[in-house]
Amino acid sequence: MKEISVFIVEDSLLMQKIISDILSNSEEIKVIGKALTGKEALQKIPLLKPEIVLLDVRLPDLEGLEVLKEVMSKFPTKVVMFSAYTQKGAEITIKALELGAIDFIPKPSGEVSLDIFNFKDEIISKIKLVAGIDIDSFLSIFRGVSLTEEAMMVKKIVVIVASTGGPKAIIEIMRRIPSNLPASFLIVQHMPKGFTKSFAERVGWHSQIKVKEAEEGDPLLRGVGYVAPADFHMLVEKIFPSQNKFCIKLDETALVNYLRPSADVTMTSVAELKGKEVIGVILTGMGKDGLEGARRIKEKGGIVIAQDEATSIIYGMPKMVRDAGLADKVLPLGEISGEIVRNLS
Secondary structure (H helix, E strand, C coil): CCCEEEEEECCCHHHHHHHHHHHCCCCCEEEEEEECCHHHHHHHHHHHCCCEEEECCCCCCCCHHHHHHHHHHHCCCEEEEEECCCCCCCHHHHHHHHHCCCEEEECECECCCHHHHHHHHHHHHHHHHHHCCCHHHHHHHHCCCCCCHHHHCCCEEEEEEECCCHHHHHHHHHCCCCCCCCEEEEEEECCCCCCHHHHHHHHHHHCCCEEEECCCCCECCCCEEEECCCCCEEEEEECCCCCCCEEEEEECCCCECCECCCHHHHHHHHHHHHHHHEEEEECCECCCCCHHHHHHHHHCCCEEEEECCCCCCCECHHHHHHHCCCCCEEECHHHHHHHHHHHHC
16 A cells, blocks of 8 residues: 655744654654755755645744745645644634645644644544545645636525435536536435535546535635535525625534435525525435425425436435425436536527
8 A cells, every 4th residue: 555655844843742642643644854954845845746745834934834835836746734723714724724734734723732642643633634635636626616706796696406316417417517507506415414515525526617515605606616514404594695606604503304405405595595596306216305495495496306217216205396296307217417608608
């Protein structure tokens, strides 16, 4: 098995040793170099060509974010931020991720965290996870979307919902969606907690558009897909009442159809805001989730597409929509992407 090569950029010799010792606990990981300063890191990284750079935010010469910018612009590499200043939700973390860092590992108790060895399994797992990401696919996604005024002016919203058999069906649809459509894509796949983030990444790898697990407050952008996280209903709300800008709202209220996330909740939320500018797509799955959402989309003038029986693994959800007379089109899986594109164009 090929070893995962890691380069550590950390201004404390003690922390360098602790981190290196942690990574050495895995036979699959090899530390191939270290740097105490940003300038030293920028000299060594292009020569050693590590698979992953573990980068501290606080360095004595260049800030870690400056090093990150330089790395991503001149020799793109998978970078994981490692610092007391990268706690989830902190401004520095968001900035690092915007600049191209793939993930972050917080130090639990400040810059010199002697207790970090207690988190060795989590750190090793994260390094292995990042190693499995294709850097070219990541860069195409990372560079593909900017938070511009135009990107935030979402004309239409496509809601794709599924249960049993859905992951493969969703990938089949999304891989055929071009990147230049004036729409956002909301995906509700019934899936256990802990799986939706990986599923979103997998859909993204196969897609021409960026796809991510939805987070509270995410701005809705054109040409971006959002996967409802397990155990949360995914809704959409206006950012400014007078403008055509929207964001994601996550809700932990009661189960709907014994489910959370529920397709009905997402579809109804979108129908209320965008009306005839909504396309609802109901794919393979058991039960009736999506039926009331499809009804609301139709009442507001939107379009509903249902998968046909022959290509469904379980013909439950789309059958309910078809039998209720709510489907504008009932199509085999292979034709659904084309119908979505026609309606968006």
